[in-house]
Amino acid sequence: MVKPQNQFVQYERWYRVSIWSGLFVLCLIPITLAAETDSDQPIAAKRPVVNQPDSNHILTVEELAEKAKESVASVSFAGRDGQQAGLGTGFVISADGLIATNLHVIGEARPITVQLSDGEKYDVKEVYATDRQMDLAVLRIDAKDLTPLPLAEPETLKQGADIVVLGNPQGLRYSVVKGVNSGTREIDGKPMIQLAIPIEPGNSGGPVLDSLGRVQGIVTLKSAVTRNLGYAVNISALKQLLEKPNPVPINRWLTIGTLDERLWKPLFGSRWRQRAGRIMVDGFGSGLGSRSLCVSQEALPELPYEIAVEVKLDDESGAAGLIFYSDENTKHYGFYPSNKSLRISRFDGPDVFLWRVLEEKKSNSYRDGEWNQLKVRLEAERIVCYVNDDQVFEVKDQRYTQGKVGLAKFRNTVASFRGFQVASEIAPYRPSKETAQKILDLTEDLRVDRPPKEELIEEVVKETDQKRAQQALQERARLLKKQAERLQQLAQSIHERAVRDELRALFTDKKEADIDLLSAALLVARLDNSEVELKAYLNQVSSMVNEIQKTLPADANAKAKLKALNQYLFHETGFHGSRTNYYSRSNSYINETIEDREGLPITLAILYMELGRRLGLDIEGVGLPGHFVVRVNSTAEKGELVDVFESGAILSDEAAKVMIVSANSGQFDESFLEAQPKREIIKRMLRNLLNLARDSEDVQSMLRYVETMIAIDDELLQERWLRAVLRYQTGRITEAMADADYLLEKSPEGFDLRRIHEFRNYLETVKQSE
Numbered sequence: 001m002v003k004p005q006n007q008f009v010q011y012e013r014w015y016r017v018s019i020w021s022g023l024f025v026l027c028l029i030p031i032t033l034a035a036e037t038d039s040d041q042p043i044a045a046k047r048p049v050v051n052q053p054d055s056n057h058i059l060t061v062e063e064l065a066e067k068a069k070e071s072v073a074s075v076s077f078a079g080r081d082g083q084q085a086g087l088g089t090g091f092v093i094s095a096d097g098l099i100a101t102n103l104h105v106i107g108e109a110r111p112i113t114v115q116l117s118d119g120e121k122y123d124v125k126e127v128y129a130t131d132r133q134m135d136l137a138v139l140r141i142d143a144k145d146l147t148p149l150p151l152a153e154p155e156t157l158k159q160g161a162d163i164v165v166l167g168n169p170q171g172l173r174y175s176v177v178k179g180v181n182s183g184t185r186e187i188d189g190k191p192m193i194q195l196a197i198p199i200e201p202g203n204s205g206g207p208v209l210d211s212l213g214r215v216q217g218i219v220t221l222k223s224a225v226t227r228n229l230g231y232a233v234n235i236s237a238l239k240q241l242l243e244k245p246n247p248v249p250i251n252r253w254l255t256i257g258t259l260d261e262r263l264w265k266p267l268f269g270s271r272w273r274q275r276a277g278r279i280m281v282d283g284f285g286s287g288l289g290s291r292s293l294c295v296s297q298e299a300l301p302e303l304p305y306e307i308a309v310e311v312k313l314d315d316e317s318g319a320a321g322l323i324f325y326s327d328e329n330t331k332h333y334g335f336y337p338s339n340k341s342l343r344i345s346r347f348d349g350p351d352v353f354l355w356r357v358l359e360e361k362k363s364n365s366y367r368d369g370e371w372n373q374l375k376v377r378l379e380a381e382r383i384v385c386y387v388n389d390d391q392v393f394e395v396k397d398q399r400y401t402q403g404k405v406g407l408a409k410f411r412n413t414v415a416s417f418r419g420f421q422v423a424s425e426i427a428p429y430r431p432s433k434e435t436a437q438k439i440l441d442l443t444e445d446l447r448v449d450r451p452p453k454e455e456l457i458e459e460v461v462k463e464t465d466q467k468r469a470q471q472a473l474q475e476r477a478r479l480l481k482k483q484a485e486r487l488q489q490l491a492q493s494i495h496e497r498a499v500r501d502e503l504r505a506l507f508t509d510k511k512e513a514d515i516d517l518l519s520a521a522l523l524v525a526r527l528d529n530s531e532v533e534l535k536a537y538l539n540q541v542s543s544m545v546n547e548i549q550k551t552l553p554a555d556a557n558a559k560a561k562l563k564a565l566n567q568y569l570f571h572e573t574g575f576h577g578s579r580t581n582y583y584s585r586s587n588s589y590i591n592e593t594i595e596d597r598e599g600l601p602i603t604l605a606i607l608y609m610e611l612g613r614r615l616g617l618d619i620e621g622v623g624l625p626g627h628f629v630v631r632v633n634s635t636a637e638k639g640e641l642v643d644v645f646e647s648g649a650i651l652s653d654e655a656a657k658v659m660i661v662s663a664n665s666g667q668f669d670e671s672f673l674e675a676q677p678k679r680e681i682i683k684r685m686l687r688n689l690l691n692l693a694r695d696s697e698d699v700q701s702m703l704r705y706v707e708t709m710i711a712i713d714d715e716l717l718q719e720r721w722l723r724a725v726l727r728y729q730t731g732r733i734t735e736a737m738a739d740a741d742y743l744l745e746k747s748p749e750g751f752d753l754r755r756i757h758e759f760r761n762y763l764e765t766v767k768q769s770e
Contacts, residue, residue, distance in 0.1 A: 101205030167206030199230030318413030
């Protein structure tokens with residue numbers, strides 16, 4: 001007959017509780033560690049000095065948490081893509097850098113990182129000991145003077161005793177939970193401590209402390225059936241493991257993504273790895289300019305010879321490429337893209353004074369964000385550098401004439417390399433112009449409604465090898481893609497021009513009372529969304545007016561109309577100021593304010609003004625600094641300020657003055673209380689959008705808003721200067737020069753004309769180089 005206790009264990013399902021790619025691991029990971037040979041000795045396996053409890057003083061949970069905090073760590077490993085794939089807990093067991101955890105927490109053959117309580121991160125240098133059956137691992141990091149947790153003596157934890165578990169559940173750093181030792185249970189033939197305690201993913205590897213602060217176990221399992229139940233490996237298993245460790249250096253532990261040390265020698269930190277024929281690198285290096293090197297160990301031919309590699313940067317503000325004539329230390333040459341330019345440099349030592357940029361220039365042959373081949377030809381008296389087969393540098397610097405070749409990265413660049421070659425002569429990277437043209441001629445009539453025929457594939461391959469045929473077609477595809485982007489840009493520019501023309505027409509030769517403010521606001525929205533139909537929203541506003549009028553008698557006075565307007569807008573339909581997402585662009589679009597019944601002070605005010613105008617009320621906009629309100633002139637002799645953002649609340653003159661003073665450097669300026677012309681209201685809307693675009697570094701949108709502001713007010717000189725800069729940043733050099741010429745001709749007061757002259761001269765230089 002099966003005992004109830006064993007029956008429970010038999011039918012219960014268990015989860016490992018490390019976080020692994022968002023999934024709970026269902027079973028122990030089978031890891032077999034290769035035996036070390038005498039020729040590849042691991043770090044000396046000296047027995048750690050284990051801390052022992054210093055008193056029999058019973059600690060509160062708060063005292064335990066505070067005392068143990070600096071000894072608890074988070075342990076993570078990287079997945080096959082280099083990103084964090086697993087996260088668990090560990091704890092310090094020796095002052096010289098030993099960390100205990102679960103084996104399943106550290107993955108299999110993956111880079112492991114330990115983060116201590118002070119936030120400092122350490123790459124694991126050695127897997128000091130492992131026990132697959134008991135799911136234990138001990139890691140070594142390069143740290144000293146740590147505070148280890150004391151390990152309890154076996155059989156000192158009584159059933160029913162209070163316990164505390166420390167860990168990182170769900171990735172939350174350093175969490176503390178109190179529970180009870182329910183007793184010892186046998187799980188899969190192993191004695192385990194049963195914990196009456198909530199266990200979550202990320203707790204794996206965490207210490208189980210008794211009331212004296214001693215480690216009694218290591219958390220390893222949680223129940224999939226009930227929340228407050230888990231299991232821990234008894235501390236005696238860890239002590240036995242420490243008696244007979246089986247150390248493995250991290251370079252032997254890693255098998256996935258590790259560079260072949262016979263072919264490559266990484267220098268100065270960073271993380272170099274390989275996958276699918278590529279070499280990838282990330283992280284700051286320890287050399288000059290956060291430089292890190294990966295030196296080829298391949299034998300080099302006699303001069304002259306060539307080296308080449310394809311490189312792709314995740315961010316073009318970074319720098320990575322080739323090195324040559326390297327002493328496998330701090331001296332070498334480098335050829336690499338850096339911040340969208342190409343550069344050849346010489347490094348003569350470890351500091352900035354021994355670094356010389358020999359030449360630097362931009363190249364039209366370099367393709368931002370794509371794979372580019374860098375090639376260097378080394379001859380007895382010169383160095384020639386190419387990008388994608390086009391020569392960019394020829395230098396005759398002869399400081400170094402021999403040494404290793406390889407790869408380099410600088411700063412916090414994330415880069416990928418492929419196709420590294422060393423040969424007396426390297427074949428061209430791209431197909432010849434003649435071959436490329438033949439391939440393009442063959443594909444001229446390629447149909448877009450069906451895949452290419454087999455016969456066409458055969459004809460293309462006949463012209464050259466498959467790689468170059470592919471390159472020629474990809475080059476053509478890139479060009480067509482850019483042409484498509486330019487066509488879309490042209491279509492967008494035509495749309496923007498049409499909107500600006502419509503908006504300009506609303507203000508040209510019009511009296512203030514005749515300007516259609518609602519249509520103007522809708523055109524601002526249409527600037528960013530071509531699908532905004534003005535007529536539909538104008539009709540919707542008319543319907544809203546009709547709904548309000550139904551509640552009014554024929555002889556309703558201004559006060560009754562205002563009351564009905566407020567009742568309808570703020571109480572019946574729920575229009576309100578946007579507080580939770582104030583800086584969303586949606587709040588600046590009047591159509592979305594109408595649809596979502598939420599907006600900024602200015603968009604709500606425009607709707608309020610337009611509804612009021614259609615009801616026969618005299619309402620004007622007032623642009624307080626940082627807050628737009630309205631003045632209702634129909635209900636009081638001097639008019640009342642109304643804060644539409646605050647559901648139509650009356651704003652006293654005193655409160656308005658306080659707002660002006662607080663936003664205007666402590667000075668009161670009565671002009672802020674004046675009614676704003678409708679043109680100024682639209683310009684204010686556009687400035688709001690301009691600021692949002694600036695905050696998100698959206699240069700194209702910034703230009704769009706500035707262009708529109710100038711379209712309705714060509715006297716805006718500051719905006720014209722900003723437009724000149726934005727036009728330059730978006731490649732519109734001729735247009736930027738026109739703006740600079742306009743400002744120089746006007747010579748407005750307060751402008752730095754010398755700076756504008758310098759900018760104009762620079763633009764001329766750029767234009768000549770195109």
